[in-house]
Amino acid sequence: MTPHKLCMIPGPIEFSEDVLQAMSTPATSHVDPNFVPIFGESIEMVRKVVLSETAQPFIVSGSCTLGWDMMVNLLEQGDEVLALNTGYFGDHFSECLEVYGAKITTLRAEVGSRPSNAALKEALGQKKYKMVTVTHVDTSTGVLSDIKAIAQTVKSISPETLVVVDGVCSVGSEEIRFDSWGLDIIISGSQKGLGVPPGLSIVVASQQAINVYKTRTTPAISYYSNWNKWLPIMQAYESRKPAYFATPAVQLIYALHTSLKKITSEPMEVRFEKHQQVASKFRQTVRDLGLKTVAQCEECSANGMTAVWLPEGIEIPQLVPALAKKGVQIAGGILNGLAGKYFRIGHMGISVTEPERGHIDKVVETLSESLKELGYKA
Structure with a gap:
């Protein structure tokens, strides 16, 4: 290098030589027979990274912040959201959800700490929430939230409530057990623990979350981030069939594929x-x-x-x-x-x-x- x-x-973060070499893949059509399985395998490997068998990954061109916007697929006007806040990114995640009509209740802790499980239980007993959001690692403070305990508490009190995790600074570096911990959403991106240049938004959704999206009573007020557009694309590529809604970042997906192969090799x-x-x-x-x-x-x-x-x-x-x-x-x-x-x-x-x-x-x-x-x- x-x-x-x-x-x-x-x-x-620093990228490996293999990842950088994959970024130099020549111009390639997003429906090229050589690219289709690369994208499909990448979707499958994302599932392995978060230790899930049944979740639905979305890999979409854009900043990690696009993952916050994708929550428009789960929110309807006036939905109650409980936000566990450990820093700067917790604030801005809530700000994003308010744009889509969410009513935010925030649980804060002093700088360097995290809301207690007792405070979470108390809040869950006061009203019904559509989702509980938490930043797994808030990059502003380096505070790690206990998403296993949070999910267990939420699901024991309100099984219908979605557990939504901002995992931008945790996927690939922190322990995440999507299925066994009962998580519903992990939001991440390419440039941190996954070791790929910036430009890919990665969201993993549980089947419970997908069902919430499919049974919503009003249309999702978005176009590019709408799962109605992206779900068929992800399913097609995973089935090794080309599909089109918006052009994927081909070279970045080649790089992601290279990194994920290394990550999932152990x-x-x-x-x-x-x-x-x-x-x-x-x-x-x-x-x-x-x-x-x-x-x-x-x-x-x-x-x-x-x-x-x-x-x-x-x-x-x-x-x-x-x-x-x-x-x-x-x-x-x-x-x-x-x-x-x-x-x-x-x-x-x-x-x-x-x-x-x-x-x-x-x-x-x-x-x-x-x-x-x-x-x-x-």
């Missing part, structure tokens, strides 16, 4: 464990440097990224360029009112699964050196 500055933000449990081990070790390194993570506890800390409070006297406009000069790109914060007080580092994909590349070691080395150069004493 051409030497370049390591992209160690919480997404886009049990997902192995991948989960690798990310957990690297993340745990990285958090310990942060603590050894005398720094504190934004996530307040180990069990609520993400395995694909870490947000770290800046030490006193050091600012983002100093630290980020300092690492960049040493060949490592990290990210500042994005929480309203706190953006300048912390930084974020991603540890996903090949940076974790292929330690021989030395990505994490280089991050640790350059972070330590840069802090010292800026006058920080642990």
